[in-house]
Amino acid sequence: MTEKQDTITLLAIESSCDDTAAAVIRNCKILANIVSSQEIHKEYGGVIPELAGRAHQQHILPVVKKALKEAGIEAKDLDGIAYTQGPGLMGSLLVGGHFTKGMCMALNIPSIGVNHLQAHVAAHYLNESMPNFPFLCLLVSGGHTQIIKVKAPLDMEIIGSTIDDAAGEAFDKTAKMLGLPYPGGPLIDQYAELGNPLAYQFPIARIEGYGYSFSGLKTSLLYFLQKGVKEDPDFIAKNLNDICASMRYTIVKTLLDKFEKAVKEADVKEIGIAGGVSANKLLRKEFEKLAAKNGWKAFIPKFEYCTDNAAMIAVVGHYKFLAGESTPLSALPFAR
Numbered sequence: 001m002t003e004k005q006d007t008i009t010l011l012a013i014e015s016s017c018d019d020t021a022a023a024v025i026r027n028c029k030i031l032a033n034i035v036s037s038q039e040i041h042k043e044y045g046g047v048i049p050e051l052a053g054r055a056h057q058q059h060i061l062p063v064v065k066k067a068l069k070e071a072g073i074e075a076k077d078l079d080g081i082a083y084t085q086g087p088g089l090m091g092s093l094l095v096g097g098h099f100t101k102g103m104c105m106a107l108n109i110p111s112i113g114v115n116h117l118q119a120h121v122a123a124h125y126l127n128e129s130m131p132n133f134p135f136l137c138l139l140v141s142g143g144h145t146q147i148i149k150v151k152a153p154l155d156m157e158i159i160g161s162t163i164d165d166a167a168g169e170a171f172d173k174t175a176k177m178l179g180l181p182y183p184g185g186p187l188i189d190q191y192a193e194l195g196n197p198l199a200y201q202f203p204i205a206r207i208e209g210y211g212y213s214f215s216g217l218k219t220s221l222l223y224f225l226q227k228g229v230k231e232d233p234d235f236i237a238k239n240l241n242d243i244c245a246s247m248r249y250t251i252v253k254t255l256l257d258k259f260e261k262a263v264k265e266a267d268v269k270e271i272g273i274a275g276g277v278s279a280n281k282l283l284r285k286e287f288e289k290l291a292a293k294n295g296w297k298a299f300i301p302k303f304e305y306c307t308d309n310a311a312m313i314a315v316v317g318h319y320k321f322l323a324g325e326s327t328p329l330s331a332l333p334f335a336r
């Protein structure tokens with residue numbers, strides 16, 4: 001090993017959706033983790049891809065400069081730059097990818113393309129106490145719901161996926177139907193704390209294997225609300241807490257019933273959750289309870305590493321750099 005490789009210092013950039021983020025990692029320790037969230041989408045009730053790409057262009061340089069400054073690292077000290085290659089919005093990914101390429105060319109260092117979903121799971125490696133391999137991870141984010149068997153830091157097998165909406169989408173669309181602003185997941189969680197989870201019964205989709213489905217639940221809520229509002233125009237306002245609690249209960253139960261089956265069949269003893277929905281209070285509580293009931297060990301990453309961030313991209317970059325993996329500058333700046 002050369003003197004330089006004894007210390008591995010990487011910059012990481014995340015721009016897959018509506019957060020522009022940069023982190024600096026040295027020997028697998030995060031030195032800085034900066035996230036700039038785009039507020040512009042709030043007024044539209046969802047992310048507008050064109051606006052997201054433009055906002056990334058405005059934010060990326062200040063965010064990277066801030067991360068380097070906070071870490072006390074100069075660009076010339078970097079050994080490589082990890083960036084989100086996909087999945088994500090093409091216009092958003094292009095900004096992070098091209099920025100990385102330009103910087104890597106100027107500094108003559110490698111670029112390391114990272115899969116965003118692998119990074120959500122790898123957020124576990126940033127915790128002081130991390131799961132032993134193999135473990136099963138429930139990835140619940142805005143765009144994905146997957147059960148993943150994690151065999152080694154970079155060796156992950158998807159054993160189940162949603163066939164339609166993601167869990168985060170189910171929360172966000174519930175919020176939209178209730179007239180709440182985007183992103184609605186955290187608000188549903190807040191109102192649900194004050195309501196009765198058994199006030200209303202919503203259906204749990206029975207999908208074969210380890211698959212999930214949330215589109216039927218969405219339709220069921222729509223018909224339920226239409227009927228309620230027809231009978232009483234103030235139905236939503238009067239019953240908001242109970243509706244949120246019942247929907248949250250149904251989504252969490254759907255997620256954990258299937259996950260429990262998968263863990264038992266995989267015969268692993270350590271489990272994790274990842275992605276933005278893992279911030280959900282009921283999911284966290286029930287996840288811990290599930291582990292305690294079965295004698296499993298439960299792991300939940302720190303909150304700031306659950307939603308989109310560049311620290312999780314950095315840690316995958318670190319393991320890839322160690323394995324000698326890099327992405328040619330001639331590669332497309334995004335991948336699906």
Ligand SMILES: Nc1ncnc2c1ncn2[C@@H]1O[C@H](COP(=O)(O)OP(=O)(O)OP(=O)(O)O)[C@@H](O)[C@H]1O
Binds near residue numbers: 016087116186
């Ligand atoms: N407390 C909460 N309860 C329920 N959902 C939540 C909570 N906090 C955040 N969410 C949801 O998490 C999602 C955002 O998570 P994340 O940032 O991981 O997703 P994403 O990056 O947009 O999607 P992906 O990673 O699949 O591309 C949103 O759908 C949001 O509503």
Ligand SMILES: [Mg+2]
Binds near residue numbers: 116120141142307308
């Ligand atoms: Mg994400």
